[in-house]
Amino acid sequence: MKLNKIFYALAFCSVGLSWQASAQLQNADVYEYPGAGQENNRYYINIPDIDGYETLKCDFHIHTVFSDGKVWPDMRVDEAWNEGLDAIAITDHIEYRPNKTIINADLNKSNEIARKRGAQIGLIVIKGTEITRKKPLGHLNALFVQDVNKIDVPNELDAVDEAVKQGAYILWNHPGWPNDTSTIYPVHKKLIAQKKLHGVEVFNSTESYPKVLDWCNELGLAHFANSDLHYTSANMYSGKLQRPMTLVFAKERSEEGVKEALFAGRTVAFYNNNLSGMEKYLREIVKKSLFVKVINKEKGVIEVCNKSDLLFQVRYGKLMYSIPLHPNQVTRIELASGVDVTFTNCLVGQDKFLVTKLW
Ligand SMILES: [Zn+2]
Ligand SMILES: [Zn+2]
Structure with a gap:
């Protein structure tokens, strides 16, 4: 009999707990923030697909x-x-x-x-x-x-x-x-x-x-x-x-x-x-990430839109340092057509970088 009483007491407790877990609490002692712990989030990483893959x-x-x-x-x-x-x-x-x-x-x-x-x-x-x-x-x-x-x-x-x-x-x-x-x-x-x-x-x-x-x-x-x-x-x-x-x-x-x-x-x-990788794959990633809009052809003014999440670093012409092409941003630069651009964050060998043209 005594055991039965304990059993009923435990059963009541567990009903109480399950109700508490499924309902939003808001009383003088406890406040549960709505939705807290319910969602599960994932970063969406935007690195482009390359041809066929x-x-x-x-x-x-x-x-x-x-x-x-x-x-x-x-x-x-x-x-x-x-x-x-x-x-x-x-x-x-x-x-x-x-x-x-x-x-x-x-x-x-x-x-x-x-x-x-x-x-x-x-x-x-x-x-x-x-x-x-x-x-x-x-x-x-x-x-x-x-x-x-x-x-x-x-x-x-x-x-x-x-x-x-x-x-x-x-x-x-x-x-x-x-x-x-x-x-x-x-x-x-x-x-x-x-x-x-x-x-x-x-x-x-x-x-x-x-x-x-x-x-x-x-x-x-x-x-x-x-x-x-x-x-x-x-x-x-x-x-x-x-x-x-x-x-x-x-x-x-x-x-x-x-x-x-x-x-x-x-x-x-x-x-x-x-x-870091084979040149052909890095070139493809750059090609699928960066989009060039020519603003002034004679003066070589272009806008480079980086549609990826990758932060590219580039060097060209007489630049003594790399400049960033920020992810999901447009960068306006002066770069004549046909000039080689070195991507100093794209490694194709020890101290060897991807070199390509932007336009
Ligand atoms: Zn290990
Ligand atoms: Zn190990």
């Missing part, structure tokens, strides 16, 4: 609590959606899992949780992992893997081979970390020659590696900019377009579309208002 904003290097990150996998998906991304990869370390005594899980688990959330909210989540070895090999992300458990083998090159066997795209992470030296070792050249290593991070977290730009040109590696998030994104980057991202030019907006584009090398790395 959709420009997808992606981050292929993210950690969760399942390795040494601080965030649960499904929140990584929400965070990326809020920040305007189209696709992410969850890439927990295989060999470094400080939480494993607390979270005793299969190596595929973080991806399972994230992919389920991705399917719910329409964000592409690519199954990945980080093969975490000492230099010279260093850290490699294997993307589009089937079973991470099978990649957990003692020999580092066996791990790479198993990932390749599963159809993985292999990406070389942060070549300048942890010793502040960017070195391409024979093992990397061998993996590239064997077509097992396909891309490299030009930007990782808040670092960049200028030498890597030349390796991309010489060895045909695709350019990447990834966050390598361990903490929340808001801890690291504040506001729109602050987080590093890899632009992927995809035939379709799908996991398959991303995979096809990566293997075809159609990427541009973007961080801190710098774009």
Whole structure:
């Protein structure tokens, strides 16, 4: 009888709570702001599509609590959606899992949780992992893997081979970390020659590696900019377009579309208002972003309308410094027809910039 009384008391409490949660409170003790916590916002990132391809904003290097990150996998998906991304990869370390005594899980688990959330909210989540070895090999992300458990083998090159066997795209992470030296070792050249290593991070977290730009040109590696998030994104980057991202030019907006584009090398790395990539892709982005209106042909007065969210920096003629072409603004400049313009935020090699004409 006594138990029954407790039961009825609890039942009454829970009815009371659910009513409170669904109604707007406004009394002498509590005021709940209307709509607070109800909406979910996403940055709309305006970076143009290029001919025949959709420009997808992606981050292929993210950690969760399942390795040494601080965030649960499904929140990584929400965070990326809020920040305007189209696709992410969850890439927990295989060999470094400080939480494993607390979270005793299969190596595929973080991806399972994230992919389920991705399917719910329409964000592409690519199954990945980080093969975490000492230099010279260093850290490699294997993307589009089937079973991470099978990649957990003692020999580092066996791990790479198993990932390749599963159809993985292999990406070389942060070549300048942890010793502040960017070195391409024979093992990397061998993996590239064997077509097992396909891309490299030009930007990782808040670092960049200028030498890597030349390796991309010489060895045909695709350019990447990834966050390598361990903490929340808001801890690291504040506001729109602050987080590093890899632009992927995809035939379709799908996991398959991303995979096809990566293997075809159609990427541009973007961080801190710098774009790095093959000249043909950077030229296309500039062409699809900037629109010129001639005001005075004889005097070379033009208006340049930047219809993208990208902040371009340009230099031409006798200018000793770059001037900005602000996003979503019109800039009036004096520039004669046919003059070469150097885009100092568009990197095509180490200390090499995109040069093109505006009109
Ligand atoms: Zn790493
Ligand atoms: Zn990492």
